[in-house]
Amino acid sequence: MAIKSTIYKASLQIADMDRQVYGDHALTLALHPSETEERMMIRLLAFALHVPANDDRGMLQFARGLSDTEEPDLWQRDLTDQLIHWIEVGQPDDRRMSKACGRAERVTIYCYSSSAHIWWAGLETKVTRLRNLEVWRIEAEQSQALTALAKRSMQLQVTTQDAHTWVSDGTGSVEIRPVPLWRGGN
Numbered sequence: 758m759a760i761k762s763t764i765y766k767a768s769l770q771i772a773d774m775d776r777q778v779y780g781d782h783a784l785t786l787a788l789h790p791s792e793t794e795e796r797m798m799i800r801l802l803a804f805a806l807h808v809p810a811n812d813d814r815g816m817l818q819f820a821r822g823l824s825d826t827e828e829p830d831l832w833q834r835d836l837t838d839q840l841i842h843w844i845e846v847g848q849p850d851d852r853r854m855s856k857a858c859g860r861a862e863r864v865t866i867y868c869y870s871s872s873a874h875i876w877w878a879g880l881e882t883k884v885t886r887l888r889n890l891e892v893w894r895i896e897a898e899q900s901q902a903l904t905a906l907a908k909r910s911m912q913l914q915v916t917t918q919d920a921h922t923w924v925s926d927g928t929g930s931v932e933i934r935p936v937p938l939w940r941g942g943n
Contacts (some may be wrong), residue, residue, distance in 0.1 A: 764786040764788075765907070767784045769913050770912075772914070782804075783900045784819075786800065794907040796846055798903045802933060803867050803869070805922070807914050815835040829843045830845055842861060843863070845867070848873065851883040858888075864887070865892075867893050869897065869936070891941065892938040893938065894936045899931065914926075922935070
């Protein structure tokens with residue numbers, strides 16, 4: 758018998774001063790049996806950092822990710838089903854990144870473990886041609902502190918200003934400073 762996913766509910770209040778995006782979002786996240794709470798919280802953070810100000814080009818949604826190798830962790834599709842934004846969490850290989858860049862207008866990767874620098878060192882020269890790719894690293898201490906906020910039912914405030922993000926649950930707060938490793942368009 759297969760182990761089922763664990764369901765988490767998150768109520769997010771987002772105030773992103775850098776992008777002028779504000780809103781409340783009620784989210785349901787499925788924690789895959791092979792996924793850690795740390796990875797799930799990075800997916801939640803990625804949602805907060807990339808949710809669009811409006812739905813003119815489609816909504817940002819959680820995809821099947823770990824359950825389906827053809828889908829990212831999050832994606833944004835427009836009304837014509839064109840893939841606008843592909844967001845991946847973890848340490849994908851260069852072939853997966855290249856494939857994603859061929860399918861979507863924009864691809865964003867968030868790596869977060871203490872081994873992320875080793876993973877990136879092996880890939881950095883292989884992705885230089887991928888102009889629509891961004892790769893960000895979340896420091897291990899920050900991702901682990903974010904994990905401490907994980908609960909089956911969460912009410913979180915996510916505030917971003919000057920490239921710093923604070924995630925708070927009312928009793929504790931974590932500052933996240935994503936480090937850009939690669940920004941193909943820049």
